[in-house]
Amino acid sequence: MNAPNDDVILRVEDLTIRYEKGRSIWGTPRYGQVVHGVSFSVKRGETFGLVGESGSGKSTIGxxxxxxxxVLGGTIGFDGETVTDWPEGTTPLAYRRAVQVVFQSPRLSLNARMLARDTVAEAVHFHLGLQGRELDERVDRLFDDVGLARHLGDRYPDELSGGQQQRVAIARALACDPRLVICDEAVSALDVSTQAQVIALLRRLQEERGLSYVFISHDLGVVRNLCHQVGVLQHGRFTDIGLTEDIFERPRSDYTRALLDAIPRFPGRTAA
Ligand SMILES: Nc1ncnc2c1ncn2[C@@H]1O[C@H](COP(=O)(O)OP(=O)(O)OP(=O)(O)O)[C@@H](O)[C@H]1O
Ligand SMILES: [Mg+2]
Structure with a gap:
């Protein structure tokens, strides 16, 4: 598995995943496999894009x-550790800190009855054990880092815009200094200009902190903009995987080509 000094932070090999899909009349479980032998790696400080139609298995991999x-089979390696060797339900705290997630809907992922500031403070306190002034300073810095005016900390999620809510969710994810962030449709619910701001924020945080992202999205324009490498999923298998530029300029599979053709226009791609 990848060594800690490897330039790869996450290595997924031959991953297979199935869900239980009910039981037979004898009570034996029936399974449906949704991920079939998927392999990819994410480099330190880079973004790997997972794209594909709804139901193709993107969130499942996340x-x-x-x-x-x-997981049913295959391995997930993170920074020298083989994650899939750990027994179920025994995820080390260090891993839970190192790998964070930001979801599509900040309204659902944020506690509606908690002030923005408390949401971030709670995560800082939980992960780093800080209290009092140290805690306050750390929260202030996180607000600054994600470009959120500090006074907005006194608002509840419903009193913030979608972009501001997503910044709170990102600040919360950053509270424990993660090395990898899974962004599952993290900008999909935002309007185009807010989306551009949050993407710029993600990119800046990556540069400043050397963060790696697994960026899950059905929006190929956004993926092209942000991702160093891309894997195109269809029914739980990659139809194309490689450097973003190569996938967009020279897609190998008909499926990827059809996905690209379905976009009327996106940055950098000239009309045929
Ligand atoms: N908990 C579950 N139990 C059973 N089947 C599931 C479960 N979660 C997802 N699935 C199925 O697994 C497949 C992959 O789902 P997944 O959520 O990974 O897709 P996705 O690519 O993220 O789609 P979307 O773009 O709509 O979010 C789908 O067929 C889905 O119905
Ligand atoms: Mg999904």
């Missing part, structure tokens, strides 16, 4: 990396 669901 959940497996976050250890929210069991």
């Amino acid at each position: 959940k497996a990396i976050l250890r929210q669901i069991p």
Whole structure:
């Protein structure tokens, strides 16, 4: 598995995942396999894009990396550790800190009854054990880092715009200094200009902190803009995987080509 000084932070090899799909009349579980032998790696400080139609298995792969669901086969290696060797339900705290997630809907992922500042403070306190002035300073810095005016900390999620809510969710994810962030449709619910701001924020945070991202999205324009490498998923298998530029300029599979052709126009791609 990848050594800690390797330039690869996450290595997924031959990953297979199935879900239980009910039981037979004898009570034996029936399974449906949704990820079939997927392999990819994410370099330190880079972004790997997972794209593909709805139901292709993108979030499932993200959940497996976050250890929210069991895997059937294959390995997930993170920074010298073989994550898939750990027994179910025994995820080390260090890993839970190192790998964070930002979801599509900050309104759902934020506690509606918690002030923005408390949301971030709670994560800082939980992960770093800070209190009092140290805690306050750390929260202030996180607000600054994600470009959120400090006074907005006194608002509840419903009193913030979608972009501001997503910045709170990002600040919370950064509270424990993660090395990898899974962004599952993290900008999909935002309007185009807010989306551009949050993407710029993600890129800046990557440069400043050397963060790696697994960026899950169905929006190929955004993926082209942000990702160093891309894997195109269809029914739980990659139809194309490689450097973003290569995938967009020279897609190998008909499926990827069809996905690209379905976009009327996106930056950098000239009309045929
Ligand atoms: N908990 C579950 N139990 C059973 N099947 C599931 C479960 N979660 C997802 N699935 C199925 O697994 C497949 C992949 O789902 P997944 O959520 O990974 O897709 P996705 O690519 O993230 O789609 P979307 O773009 O709509 O978010 C789908 O067929 C889905 O119905
Ligand atoms: Mg999904």
